[in-house]
Structure formats: C-alpha cells, structure tokens
Amino acid sequence: MPKDRELNVLDAVRAPIEAARGLPNSHYIDPATIAEENEAVLRRTWAGLAVGADVPEPSDCKPIEFLGQPLLLVRDKDGTLRVFENICRHRGMILVEEPRKIEGAIRCPYHSWCYSKDGRLVSTPHVGGPGQNSHPQMNRSDLGLIEVRSHVWRDVVFINLSGDAAPFEEVHADLLSRWSDVEKPLYHGGWDSWFTLDVQTNWKLAVENYCESYHLPWVHPGLNSYSRLEDHYHIESPGNYSGQGTYVYRQLEGQDGEKFPDFDGLPDFWDAGGEYVAVYPNVLLGVQRDHAFAIVLEPVSHMQTREHVHLYYAQPDTDAALRQKNATQWKTVFVEDIFVVEGMQKGRSAPGFDGGRFSPAMDGPTHLFHDWVAGKVAALRTERDA
Structure with missing residues (x-):
C-alpha cells in the first residue's frame, strides 16, 4: 500500500467517533505491519512486562522474553527490582534459563563471567590468560549488564525498551491523580x-x-x-x-x-x-x-x-x-x-x-x-x- 494511502487509512481511524473506522485488518494479521506497530506502541512507550510478585524476595530472578528480546527480572539483595537484558556482555550467552534464586552472583554458564544483582561485572576468570582474571583492555566498569528502563506501579513492572519515553509519572499523571485515593x-x-x-x-x-x-x-x-x-x-x-x-x-x-x-x-x-x-x-x-x-x-x-x-x-x-x-x-x-x-x-x-x-x-x-x-x-x- 502506498505510504500516503497508509496514512489516509490511519486518518480514518483517528476521525471523530461518529465517522471513524477501526484499525485495518493488517494490524492484526500482517507481520510487517505488526512489526512496525510493535516498534511504535510497545517499544517506544511504557509497556507492561511482569509484576513484582514474579520475584517476591531478594535475589529472586525470572527470565522473560518480550517481543523476542531476552530480558531478566531481578530483585537485588536490598529489594530493588531491576530489568536487564538477559545476556552476558562477553559473547552474548543467555545468563538465566529458568526462574530461580540467585546464590551469590549471576554467572554466565559459558565462560563464567559473573555479575552482581545490580548489574555490575564483578568477575572475569582467565580473561587475561590462564590464571589471569583481568586484562588491561577489559574494563569491567564498562561491561555491566545492560539495564532496561523500568518503573513499578501497582506492582506492575513497566519497561521502556527505546529508553526515550517521557517519565512514567509524567505520561500517566492523569491516572495517578484519578486513582490517588486507592x-x-x-x-x-x-x-x-x-x-x-x-x-x-x-x-x-x-x-x-x-x-x-x-x-x-x-x-x-x-x-x-x-x-x-x-x-x-x-x-x-x-x-x-x-x-x-x-x-x-x-x-x-x-x-x-x-x-x-x-x-x-x-x-x-x-x-x-x-x-x-x-x-x-x-x-x-x-x-x-x-x-x-x-x-x-x-x-x-x-x-x-x-x-x-x-x-x-x-x-x-x-x-x-x-x-x-x-x-x-x-x-x-x-x-x-x-x-x-x-x-x-x-x-x-x-x-x-x-x-x-x-x-x-x-x-x-x-x-x-x-x-x-x-x-x-x-x-x-x-x-x-x-
């Protein structure tokens, strides 16, 4: 469909309710249209990922896939909830396959790089050669887990994958005010x-x-x-x-x-x-x-x-x-x-x-x-x- 035609169809959706049409079929069945829509409405906004009750106690973690992206929900030792990309910064290996409690550090099963529950890279065994656990060209402070912007409200964990949405409190100020009594x-x-x-x-x-x-x-x-x-x-x-x-x-x-x-x-x-x-x-x-x-x-x-x-x-x-x-x-x-x-x-x-x-x-x-x-x-x- 030509681009001007696509925009005209969306104009019809956005018309006053008396004349509006609903979203066209492509938004429900066409993979290309849906991929574009996912970018616009799920990646660039504050989308729901999980609830805090999924990781109720300190050191609990849960891997979650969202739009094909591997993510890791973690509650650190102080009870703070964070969302990270569920990959090791070394070779991109998946870190956690099943929900569990983290004993000690988050350890990559491939080369045993270890991360603290707040995402810091804390151990890189043999990275400088056998028995050498550091290397001058491998700066641990630059290689922590990639954190995904998140916000918790009413126990729902919202994420902003693009990282550039307005603050959650600003986007949803009206609802926060409406439900302030509850x-x-x-x-x-x-x-x-x-x-x-x-x-x-x-x-x-x-x-x-x-x-x-x-x-x-x-x-x-x-x-x-x-x-x-x-x-x-x-x-x-x-x-x-x-x-x-x-x-x-x-x-x-x-x-x-x-x-x-x-x-x-x-x-x-x-x-x-x-x-x-x-x-x-x-x-x-x-x-x-x-x-x-x-x-x-x-x-x-x-x-x-x-x-x-x-x-x-x-x-x-x-x-x-x-x-x-x-x-x-x-x-x-x-x-x-x-x-x-x-x-x-x-x-x-x-x-x-x-x-x-x-x-x-x-x-x-x-x-x-x-x-x-x-x-x-x-x-x-x-x-x-x-």
Whole structure:
C-alpha cells in the first residue's frame, strides 16, 4: 500500500467517533505491519512486562522474553527490582534459563563471567590468560549488564525498551491523580491468586474488549445480573488510558458471610463502585474497595496473547478459601471473553472487513485506544519519512 494511502487509512481511524473506522485488518494479521506497530506502541512507550510478585524476595530472578528480546527480572539483595537484558556482555550467552534464586552472583554458564544483582561485572576468570582474571583492555566498569528502563506501579513492572519515553509519572499523571485515593499498599494473594490464559488473538483485541461494557448482557450474563450495563460509565483519557466503571460492585462473601478487609481510608464512592482501565498499551487494571487486579498482556505472536492475571488485597493474610473463590470468579469472567476476542481475530482475515464502526454512545473507550495506536504508528511513519 502506498505510504500516503497508509496514512489516509490511519486518518480514518483517528476521525471523530461518529465517522471513524477501526484499525485495518493488517494490524492484526500482517507481520510487517505488526512489526512496525510493535516498534511504535510497545517499544517506544511504557509497556507492561511482569509484576513484582514474579520475584517476591531478594535475589529472586525470572527470565522473560518480550517481543523476542531476552530480558531478566531481578530483585537485588536490598529489594530493588531491576530489568536487564538477559545476556552476558562477553559473547552474548543467555545468563538465566529458568526462574530461580540467585546464590551469590549471576554467572554466565559459558565462560563464567559473573555479575552482581545490580548489574555490575564483578568477575572475569582467565580473561587475561590462564590464571589471569583481568586484562588491561577489559574494563569491567564498562561491561555491566545492560539495564532496561523500568518503573513499578501497582506492582506492575513497566519497561521502556527505546529508553526515550517521557517519565512514567509524567505520561500517566492523569491516572495517578484519578486513582490517588486507592494508592494503597497491595498484597499479592500468593499461589492461588494468579493464573494465565493463553488466547488465540492479537493482544489489541483483548484491550479493546476490556475497555467497554457494551458486551456485558450477552457475554457476561452472570455479572450483568447484578452489575448491569446501565450501572456502568465510561472512563476516557485520550492518549493514556480508557475503560469502564460501575456504580454497583458487590463484595464477595464466604460461607459464613466473611469478606475481604477493605483498603483503608477510601472515599464513599468505593463503597459500591469499581473501576477497570486499560493502561496503554498492554496493562489492564481493576480496583474495588477490598481487592484489585492487574492483567499483563504478553504479545506472544500476532495472533497469540498470554494474559497474566494477578489478584491483590488490602492485607497480607486473607482467608484462603475466599481468595480461591475470588480467583475462580474472576477467571470465569475472563474466560467468558475468550470466544469473543478469538472470534474477532478470525474475522480480521475477512478482506471485506474495513475496521468496523464505533457506537458514539457505547464505544468511546475502545475508539480512544484505536486512535492512540493509529497516532503512534502515524508518528513513527512521519518520523521515518522526514
């Protein structure tokens, strides 16, 4: 497609919602288009990689591949969480293959170069010849692990692979302000409070579906029976995040009426309210009076997404049976969405589909996400053509 035609298509996506079309099929099925989009919206922004609970204790580490890039999530001895490229600076060998606790240093299995948990190169055995562990031309201070810019918020580890995005606090100042009342300590529920869903869809369709409540009556009849479509409202912050909220959140109860403890000091709204936002590009957050969740969408391929779901509570010790009931309830809701996002992915192979249309009354949050993606891609194309 000619470049001017490509930009015109994106202009149609960015039009006012009454006239806009959705992203074209190529953004869901064409490897070249998706590679360009990945650069614009995943590498150059603050993308979600993992959660701090993946490395809960000092010296824990976890290797993660993101967009084909080998990364290493490490919590150092002081509890600071860092992200490094998971390669030795000597010959590019992968350092860590499986999640584990680092005893001592991070040691390369190839030539045994060793790195501290804060990334410093601390040992280079025989680098100057047998028995010579240094060499005048090998400056250890220049050969530490390559750190990836990261920021942790609500236990989500965000990364900026390009290294040149504006500070996280600046990019998401509006959301940080909106949720300042619920900026409370979060305690991961543990082994029974996370699960992973493998879904045959492009990651963007999971975001689009999460943004809106329009589908509740047909896809989530159980949820809609008490938190109805008409109880929901739109959350819209152009260029940053969008989603939905409800005025009717019903607390989960155990067999004897027990409930999770509330977060301290919440305004009255949260007595029965809940909010659910997609933090662009790939993090889905939910918050209620007594628990919260984070979903990090891993873009495995153009048509495969791994949804990493984690549940958090206001106190470190909560009732195990109630936690498991809560995880089961949320898993049921999220599984109900799978046929929808997989069906839309299959639909993107229909050449007659032109991106679809948006209901001005119901699809505002989803349109904002499309507009954001299109804007990022258009800016990248303009930059490259300059």
